[in-house]
Amino acid sequence: MPVLKVLTIVFPVFSIIGIGYVFARFKKLSLEPVINILLYLTIPSLVIASLVKKKIILNELLIVSTTAVIVVIGTGIISFIYLSIINRKELRGFYLTTMFMNSGNMSFPLSLLAFGDEGLAIAVIYYVAISLMVYSLGIYIAKGEGGFKEIFRLPLIYATVVGLALNFTDVAVPKPILSTLDMLGAATIPLMLISLGYHLHSTHITSFAISSSGTLIRILGGAMLGYSATVLFGIEGLEQKIIILSSSMPSAVINFIVSYRYKLQSELVASIIALSTIVSLFTTPVILYLLM
Numbered sequence: 268m269p270v271l272k273v274l275t276i277v278f279p280v281f282s283i284i285g286i287g288y289v290f291a292r293f294k295k296l297s298l299e300p301v302i303n304i305l306l307y308l309t310i311p312s313l314v315i316a317s318l319v320k321k322k323i324i325l326n327e328l329l330i331v332s333t334t335a336v337i338v339v340i341g342t343g344i345i346s347f348i349y350l351s352i353i354n355r356k357e358l359r360g361f362y363l364t365t366m367f368m369n370s371g372n373m374s375f376p377l378s379l380l381a382f383g384d385e386g387l388a389i390a391v392i393y394y395v396a397i398s399l400m401v402y403s404l405g406i407y408i409a410k411g412e413g414g415f416k417e418i419f420r421l422p423l424i425y426a427t428v429v430g431l432a433l434n435f436t437d438v439a440v441p442k443p444i445l446s447t448l449d450m451l452g453a454a455t456i457p458l459m460l461i462s463l464g465y466h467l468h469s470t471h472i473t474s475f476a477i478s479s480s481g482t483l484i485r486i487l488g489g490a491m492l493g494y495s496a497t498v499l500f501g502i503e504g505l506e507q508k509i510i511i512l513s514s515s516m517p518s519a520v521i522n523f524i525v526s527y528r529y530k531l532q533s534e535l536v537a538s539i540i541a542l543s544t545i546v547s548l549f550t551t552p553v554i555l556y557l558l559m
Contacts, residue, residue, distance in 0.1 A: 273555045276380045280373065281548060283457060287464025301462050302524070305455060310371070311426035313452030314391055318430030319440055321388035328392060328431070331506060334496040335396035338514045339366045339404070341492040345484050353477075360532030361477070362408050363525060364539035365484040367401050368516040370394040372459040373547070378509055379456070381555060389509040395427050397513075401521055409529035463544070466520055470541040473534055481518070481539040482546050490515035490554060508558045515554050517543035 346365045350356050368374075371394050378390035402421065433440060440448075472478055493514025497507040518540045526536040 270556065273552050273559065276377060276555060277552050279380065280376045280460060283376075283460040284464040284467070284544075287461035287466075288468045289464075290461070291465045291468035296465075298462055298465060301458060305458055305462070307422055309451050309455040309458060311422045312448045313375075313455045314395065314423065314426040315430040315433070316445065316448040316452045317384075317388045317391040318427070319433050319445065319448075321385055321434075323388070323392070323431070323434050325435070327389075327506065330500055330502060331389060331392045331510065332396040334493065334500065334502070334510050334514075335370075335393050336400070337496045337499075338368075338489055338492045339397065339400055342366045342484055342488050345488050346481075349480055349484065355477070358477070358532060358535065359408055359411075360522075360526050360536045361481055361539070363405055363522040363531075364481050364518040364536055364543070365488070367397060367405055367519050367522055368485060368489055368514065369463075369519040369544075370397045370513045370516055371455075372463045372520065373516050373551070374509075374513040376456045376460065377512060377551070377555070381512075381559065382505060382508065386505060386509055389506055390513055393510065393513045395423065397519075398423055401519070401525070405522070405525055406529070409525050409531045463520055466523070467541055467544060470537045472542050473538045475542075477535065478538045478542045482543040485518050485539070485543050486515055486546060486550050512554060512558060515550065517547040 342365045343362055346362050347356075350358055350361060355361075370390070374390045374394065375387060378386040402423075432438075490511060493511045494507075496514075497503070497510055502510065518536075520540060523533060523537050523540055525531075526533040
């Protein structure tokens with residue numbers, strides 16, 4: 268029975284990714300407008316709506332965010348050791364793909380389908396922490412300087428502040444406004460999955476040995492670090508499950524956007540994103556099975 272339940276959870280997620288992949292074969296479009304809609308409209312709406320619905324304890328916010336930081340730094344250290352061993356320290360793009368996981372596109376729908384709105388709310392907290400690091404530490408890695416001011420150019424940080432402020436002050440959001448946020452936020456998951464599938468269609472796997480190592484560090488290393496962090500802080504129950512699930516996600520598509528924008532080994536980055544996503548077709552059901 269658990270196996271069947273896991274399959275019913277992962278099937279719609281990977282099916283929609285597949286639809287995006289097939290759609291790319293017949294229709295060539297620019298993903299930039301879709302990404303802008305996600306970044307500036309639907310994701311901020313989802314963040315606010317999710318944070319308002321679930322009563323969040325400050326300790327929960329700090330613990331989930333801290334575990335996200337531990338996973339990012341931990342995979343970064345493992346990546347540094349690996350690149351030192353193979354004498355390829357110049358591959359800074361490798362860090363992006365191993366440190367920053369797809370905690371939005373894939374973790375959102377999986378958390379929602381497997382664990383409901385409460386699971387999604389925890390996944391949103393984890394995602395916000397990762398996103399803030401992508402637009403600060405990630406851009407610093409790509410540029411070699413600066414980067415932290417990029418956080419304030421996107422509405423994500425402001426949506427997080429608004430959502431948390433409403434949550435902690437128990438301010439009742441008028442139903443029409445909450446319904447509007449819900450409708451906008453509901454578009455996030457399908458748009459993310461379709462965009463991921465569409466992007467994968469144009470991606471080719473190169474440097475297979477390095478891409479495989481990056482995939483291993485991202486998925487297996489991430490899962491082990493996520494689990495270790497929860498044990499370290501004594502986290503159990505739903506929080507532990509969401510943290511481990513989110514930590515084991517494949518590399519995020521945003522890594523390619525950052526690497527392409529700053530001309531940082533974008534082909535290698537795209538290759539690891541593609542391979543880790545393909546591998547996650549097999550690892551995600553197993554991890555979900557172990558968590559349920």
